[in-house]
Amino acid sequence: MSTHPSPEISVIVPVYDEEGNLPRLLEETGSALDRTGRPYEIILVDDGSRDGSARLIVEASRRDPRVRLVALRRNFGQTAALQAGFDQAYGSILVTMDADLQNDPADIPMLVAKLEEGYDLVTGWRRRRRDSFLRNLASSMANSLISRLTRVRVHDSGCTLKAYRREVVQELRLYGEMHRFIPALASWAGIRLLEVPVNHRPRLHGRSKYGFSRIVRVLLDMITVKFLLSYSTSPIQMFGKLGILSGIFGALLFVVAVVLKFTQARTLTGNPLFYLFILCEIIGIQFILIGLLAEITIRTYHESQRKKIYVLKPGP
Numbered sequence: 299m300s301t302h303p304s305p306e307i308s309v310i311v312p313v314y315d316e317e318g319n320l321p322r323l324l325e326e327t328g329s330a331l332d333r334t335g336r337p338y339e340i341i342l343v344d345d346g347s348r349d350g351s352a353r354l355i356v357e358a359s360r361r362d363p364r365v366r367l368v369a370l371r372r373n374f375g376q377t378a379a380l381q382a383g384f385d386q387a388y389g390s391i392l393v394t395m396d397a398d399l400q401n402d403p404a405d406i407p408m409l410v411a412k413l414e415e416g417y418d419l420v421t422g423w424r425r426r427r428r429d430s431f432l433r434n435l436a437s438s439m440a441n442s443l444i445s446r447l448t449r450v451r452v453h454d455s456g457c458t459l460k461a462y463r464r465e466v467v468q469e470l471r472l473y474g475e476m477h478r479f480i481p482a483l484a485s486w487a488g489i490r491l492l493e494v495p496v497n498h499r500p501r502l503h504g505r506s507k508y509g510f511s512r513i514v515r516v517l518l519d520m521i522t523v524k525f526l527l528s529y530s531t532s533p534i535q536m537f538g539k540l541g542i543l544s545g546i547f548g549a550l551l552f553v554v555a556v557v558l559k560f561t562q563a564r565t566l567t568g569n570p571l572f573y574l575f576i577l578c579e580i581i582g583i584q585f586i587l588i589g590l591l592a593e594i595t596i597r598t599y600h601e602s603q604r605k606k607i608y609v610l611k612p613g614p
């Protein structure tokens with residue numbers, strides 16, 4: 299039987315074709331963590347890199363067993379890589395960070411110290427972003443939309459540099475591009491959240507893995523997150539409301555059509571409003587039926603996994 303190491307801090311880094319950055323990343327991360335004086339592990343999740351990243355990580359882990367490789371079979375994406383890291387981590391404090399050295403490992407001790415002041419999630423705010431103008435513009439629009447929609451006031455939800463208490467991560471199930479919404483998703487569990495400014499640096503080696511397709515993906519995930527946060531335990535409340543509204547609107551159109559029939563002698567079947575009325579009623583019924591189906595799905599989801607619809611406060 300092997301004995302597991304017992305690190306207190308697990309640093310999780312998704313890696314996709316980052317061979318140029320890895321040596322300095324490991325060096326800077328190691329020395330930042332040494333400064334905390336705590337046992338730690340650095341989990342590098344190789345997300346199907348095609349360059350020499352995996353080999354570099356294996357070599358590093360031979361030299362220092364605190365460096366661990368978690369290798370995914372193919373490129374599953376940054377969110378999946380982070381989730382894989384969470385699943386493999388032993389620490390009671392988890393820190394996530396990009397591999398491209400844009401995040402500064404020297405910020406880790408500060409994040410950990412803040413966490414221990416009594417927060418559950420400390421999230422980095424890249425106050426001075428060192429990306430292209432267009433990137434920063436798109437990002438700041440996305441951030442203000444996300445914070446308005448989810449009512450979780452953070453300036454920079456896209457920053458990977460974050461520190462979590464283990465319990466927070468255990469509540470999270472990430473899909474799609476959802477690592478961007480971690481503060482919002484975790485807020486569901488009533489966590490204490492702190493945003494702190496962190497250093498941000500330009501990318502020196504390798505390329506950014508995303509283009510403008512990201513905007514669409516983030517928008518769609520935003521809709522999902524908003525829905526999950528607001529209605530996931532009672533979907534009929536949203537779909538039902540839309541259904542009722544559509545039904546009432548249709549009924550009003552019908553009344554207008556009937557009035558026109560008698561005042562202006564327009565036949566019902568010759569009046570487009572009449573067909574709009576029929577459409578609205580059909581859509582209304584559909585919405586209510588979708589709501590009912592979603593109610594059944596939600597029950598299956600919670601009961602098959604014994605998931606709770608609440609989160610208990612941890613004991614003193």
Ligand code: UDP
Nearest residue numbers: 312313314345375376379396397398506507
């Ligand atoms: N990454 C990953 N899988 C992917 C895309 C990216 O693991 O499919 C990693 C990448 O290696 C980096 C981090 O996620 O460590 C952020 O990626 P990138 O720097 O390209 O994004 P940007 O900083 O441009 O948002």
Ligand code: MG
Nearest residue numbers: 396398400501
């Ligand atoms: Mg980057």
